[in-house]
Amino acid sequence: MGLIDAAVSDAINAVLAWAEANKGNNLPALAASAAALVVAAVFWTWFSSASATTDATAPPMVKYSIPFLGNTIEYGIDPVKFMIKCQKIYGDTYTFLMLGRKMTVCLGADGNNFMFNVKIKDASAEGAYETLTVPVFGSEVVYDVPNPIFMEQKKFVKDSLSTAAFKAYVPIISGEVKGYLSSLFANVKGEQEIEIETFEAMSELTIRTASHCLMGKEIRDGFNTGKVTKLYHDLDAGFAPINVFFRWLPLPSYFARDNANREMTNFFKSIIKKRRANNTETLDVLNGLMKAEYKDGSRPSDDAISHLMIALLLGGQHTSSTTSSWMLFELARRPEVIADLLKEQSMVLTGKPDTPAHLLPELTLESLKQLTLMDCVMKETLRLHAPIHTIMRLVENDVRHKDFVIPKGHFICAAPQVSHLNETRFPKAERFDPVRHVGSDEGSGEWTINGVDIAQKSAKSLFLPFGAGRHRCIGEQFAFIQNKTIIALFIREFSHRLSVDAKTGKEVFPVPDYTSLIAVPKAPRNLMVKRRSVVA
Template sequence: MDLSFETIPAFVWVFITIYVIYWINNPRVNKNEPPMVPYKFPIIGHTLDYFFNAENFLAECRQKYGDPFNIYVLGQVNTIAGNEIAQEVYNTDVFNLPSAMQDIFPLHLVLKSHNPETIGQVIKTVREGITANLPLYTGRMQKQIMISINKEIGNCSNPKLIITTNENFAGIIARPLADILVGQEISKKEDVVKAFADFTKDFLSIVAIPPILSFIHPKVHIQFIALLLIFGWSPIGKHVTTLKKHLRPVLEKRLEDKKILDDKYEPPLDIIEYLMDSPEYETKVITDDYLNKICEFLFIIVVVSIHTTSSHITCALYEFAGRPELWDDIYEEQVRIDKECNGELSSQLINKMVKLDSFVRESLRNTIPVAASPHRCLETYTLKNGMTIPKGRVVQTYIMDIHYNTTTYGPEPRTFLPYHGLENNLSASKTDKNYFIFGSGRHACPGRFFAVNEIKVGLHKLILNYHIKTPSGKTEKKVQIGPFAFPPVSGLIFENRKK
């Protein structure tokens, strides 16, 4: 190839640009920090290993450098905290999850009211409005789940292979949540249920944009997404519009009823009523701004619940379908409870599903990413082992190191232990230092009790009504994309049980 005089400046500028990016991103690790894992390629660092070989890469790093250690991914240093350190991170207010999540899950760009204050209100709402009322929601939950099962799976007098299992279960999970969030009237609207089911999936199309610009700085990638949204690309705007259309007349009627009936007004049991009674959302007129605020708040709850819960119940079904040695034992428990309640579950009877609960816990233990749940260090912090985490550092939770530790789960921790929870008096919703699916400590997921109940009720109804198996007759491998795990895609075979 001939180089003309004119091409030389172009090569010079390319070299200067690469050098500047490298200089900006060159990781500066202090002596007292966790050890930095060496890497071969400037700028790229460990990015390729992390996204294409996460499980083996982090296991090798853990064995060689201990817990914690530092890696260099997408232009920034990340500290990886495993079984020994993660608990300290979760129990210290210096480490903040929402701050770190904004860089990879920029919900604040599409839901403008998403901020630390709103997140605090969401947590309070879930605890007081949902968890505290679980017994009152149980009957409605199972009714809505059965409507969805009949719609999504239906009659299987002949064996039926359902390929899009995870998408189907997003709809099954969305319906009871819609009932609780926006009430029994609005949750009958199929377009609202679909909006709830599809919201997170469509938002993930934003998250799926390759973060190439993060090699310069994570904020550059976020600004790029912001520009796309400013110029009209919004895959989730239609869902907000759908909810607003149905929500306005219901809220207006409730305000009018309160005014007319006064003390005789009987408040419906749902989250929109809870919000209207709270000081932050109290109003005398339903304006567009108020409606936007309520809708965005509800979709924050949707985005942190439906996708994860539907993935968990899908993975649990695959585990059940691929383990015929468990079928009779778990089925017999469901039959016994069904006879006891005559088809109408109560919270007390859901709590009696001890074998199913233990099975769900074990499925959740194995439905894990290699690493996830980033926390940003808000102030320089010295760990109990003497290592220092600098201000601004993102600490990733090495979940596989926690869930597969040999001290708790034996010499072969990847073995599926269906009754480990039952034998050790550990429920599926109970967090501890060896089980981080719902976080840990003071910052554990407040919606985990509802999520586990929803999963158990869904499995209970499905196992009672269908024989469920995998096409291969064995357990199917989960789909691994980078450090993240997703349900298998081979499909499940459903066949009506003989009554």
């Protein structure tokens, strides 16, 4: 079925390219025409009798019944379960079909190393994610530019995240956390227990803290108005999984996404203009980008700076809010770990193990770095709940991995969550056990360990929560600071437990929601929370 699937995929892409080019025309006619062509192409494949060809050097193909659709449904329901099942049948390297695309999965430490270190000329992230990210982030940045330019842009951001900046961020994050949590309990008396929608609460905290620290007070204040919040959510909706394959469809959400990008770009450009006029100096990333200069002496345009700011906000928001949510859910089942975390804060901040939580001093960057058990809790949460379940690259030239040749046009995929559940590397892998990370630098939030730049370390590992090499996440250290501060302050002020299903009487621990690109907790995802009692 390979030639047929490719033909259908090409036909659909041609239809959608035409639709995007004519999106200003009559919408009903446009939608009807596009839908008719797509449906005709799919039905043509259904009734076609062409046979597939077999290449002995290609990875084994996962069986499927319906052309074009292939294994899409089973993968979409639970990608981790699907990939583990296929691994048991086909080994660490195999190919499955998803919406006409050949997806070659490369698992294990060798698969991770191959994925993160494959030559750019042979496999590109740009090819895999361009249709998803460019409409959301905008032009001139990330996957809309050649990789060397993108690497320079990443360095601009990384250079802005200085030690001085991180020191300034900790009190900002603390203030935002205290302010938001106080607002949740504004009308709650004493130790009355309330139910909170955990992911929504953590998403709000993430937006507030990230926008304030990384972008400045002007952007943070903009989220107090309904307009900026609405634009943010319209852009965020552009990260629907279907958009990995389709850059544009004649649907309201796509028009809203494109309009939001234009308005957010203008919003950032207006702030840039004001800062230049007032010679404003700050420690946020926007300030760093306004001073940035490429190796050839040119500077990013105001559009590029604005689009990088959009990418910075949207790129890390879901991963951080997802991680902090899962941390709270896991801790709700392990109250003894919470007790140890509070004891750690007490020892680090006061030198005593039993200082009451409400009397603990303010957090600083230096004290946060000493909260090593909290590091372990975050690492273990990332191990069990990797935010991104599948990482992809588009194969630009036939490329060899182990004994296989992966053909041009395939997508290669890594699956962090599958690696994280390896029983040999992580005994009792399904169990939440932060202590397993004690004394380990693996998955650390630091870019330099013992004087060695670990951004270039080998990716031949089963635990790479932030990637490796040139693809390593530049927001890693900020994510540790942000999430550690949020959780440290939360457990100081509040005790929490899992909610209970009224019908079954059982505690509700959410499962991952794989309908999103990020494995967020699936609703219901509530926690029961109350203020801690204050001992006089």
